Amino acid sequence: METKSKEKIRNLGKGIIKQLDEKENPSITLPVRSLSNIYFDQEHRLIKIGGKTSKRHYLNVAHTKKFMQTMLVAAECKKIIDQGVTTSIRDLYYALKHTIQDTKENTFDSQGDSDPILEDLEAALNLLREELHMKADRKGYMAGQIIIEDAGDRINCAKMGSSGWGIPSDVEPEMIKFVESKAEFVLVIEKDAVWQRLNEDRFWRRHRCLIITGKGQPARGCRRLVNRLHNELNIPVYVLTDADPWGFYIYSVIKQGSINLSFLSDRLGTPDAKFIGLTSKDVPDYGIPLNVTIRLNKGDQKRIKEMIKYIWFKPKPWQQELRRMLKAGYKLELEALSSKGIRFITEKYLPRKIKNRDFLP
């Protein structure tokens, strides 16, 4: 992987040198990352980036600064890879920030300048930032029936106490290897508190699975891990979130990727993921008392109406759920299940959902 990344950066540089040798105006070709070039790929069921590209020219006053910044970021990535280290995107900014000699002009004024340039490079080279040795923020934990190797250390996720294994930013095969797995499915849980409940009950032992929490919207590392687990272990992925627009959105990002990172959907998205809950239909189905539901506010209602129109919520069961929620006028959080008893979620709710294959697509 390291070689591939370095080669791609080197080719980018060679291209520029060739243009200079031929007395051309040096330019970099970049995929257009705006909404006009994003589409839903029906066949692969992923949010994808289209074929439109744009050129960033050196001899164009509107492009010159960004051209220079792109070169600086690419050069720094190569330097970091050469040193065999990794760094954070904030460090990248600090390492590159300086005042250009004999001017008052800074290379970068804020991290808001360098972050999009790195995304440009990821898209242009078709590489994850982790492959460029840059780290994104990390959060999330995993426990269950798998032994992994993390940076050369063997970690048994069935023996990780109360904590689980902290999911790093870089989960590429070079860094994280799946050594041995007995897991039959992956359960991705929105909330850490619920993950901890399941971990304390050793849910993953009885049900031979992996439990993962992204602590809210999963970070890139977590989404990439889910994608790898599904594809490499060939096991299904179930997603458990609050029954509210935000929870459904989290599910949709895990499933088909996001508009922002559309150029990475094939590595971050898991189109075969299924939604296990919660739904507003669970309230009557599982006898959840109405006083632990939460009234939808104006923002929720607006968001649900938008979601009804989204192409990936077009399947009938989703249309029914969204309309039911709107009509019922309430949403609910995972913790609402606690009103039925502290172990209701691990002993009743999840086993019944899994047994009946009561999923939304």
Next chain:
Amino acid sequence: METKSKEKIRNLGKGIIKQLDEKENPSITLPVRSLSNIYFDQEHRLIKIGGKTSKRHYLNVAHTKKFMQTMLVAAECKKIIDQGVTTSIRDLYYALKHTIQDTKENTFDSQGDSDPILEDLEAALNLLREELHMKADRKGYMAGQIIIEDAGDRINCAKMGSSGWGIPSDVEPEMIKFVESKAEFVLVIEKDAVWQRLNEDRFWRRHRCLIITGKGQPARGCRRLVNRLHNELNIPVYVLTDADPWGFYIYSVIKQGSINLSFLSDRLGTPDAKFIGLTSKDVPDYGIPLNVTIRLNKGDQKRIKEMIKYIWFKPKPWQQELRRMLKAGYKLELEALSSKGIRFITEKYLPRKIKNRDFLP
């Protein structure tokens, strides 16, 4: 510990029954948790709660609801302990929320009602919420020269790959045991990205230490862990934060506790902790370029002037640092060290600081 917690809850209940038997107006005695009852204990160098107490009476319309809520929370904690499980403070709210029969009155209207009641109980019973089997939010990681036992699983923090051990909310001796340690000090780092840099360089191996990040302001579990490591392993604690008011505040909370949780300072604070950096003085001392410093804004200046007056920033080196920062007009982030090279922090900055014992008190 479990027995102690249960006994304390039981005694609380028995006290109420006794009052009822004696036809008294039932009441609960609670420490006053407002600023008027908080002080800095010069001898122990901790923010402490004073001796003032107040009574919560059942037969007082202003107290009745809170009295009922206190009883409900105490009863639920006992139930959770009896079941041998733990739960989150959000679950606690959901488990207790219901509409009181034949009324339109809810036991709790929001988690904002139940959280302070739990803190009242912690203060009244002198117990951590973890001892009441309630979990706070968790974040933070540790790596280095220690083998621990986490919920019965043995974890070698020197073999935790790129991730480290995720610090749980409950790090009481019942849950987390220190099995074997070769560490000579603890380094607490504000930022996860910097922690990852140190972990990648195996800083903890060469310098025989533990590295901990709280990912910003450390959660309770992280602060309690630092306290236990210092007291039980008898090793010094060094804190590394940004050179800005927020970083200094993080240090002060690790060191002498916080006003909010003053009733827990002896378990969450580590008065012997030392500040290793960053300081504004590092800029000339280590030749950090001025263009990676950040100009102080009005809020920073105001905050620094407040800090100059704080009793725990009275030691001369702190007064000098705060005044120097104000005069220089800049602050800086840990990542600023990257401008000197990616490994400057692990190979130059920290070793020199430790060797010269160049700490602030």
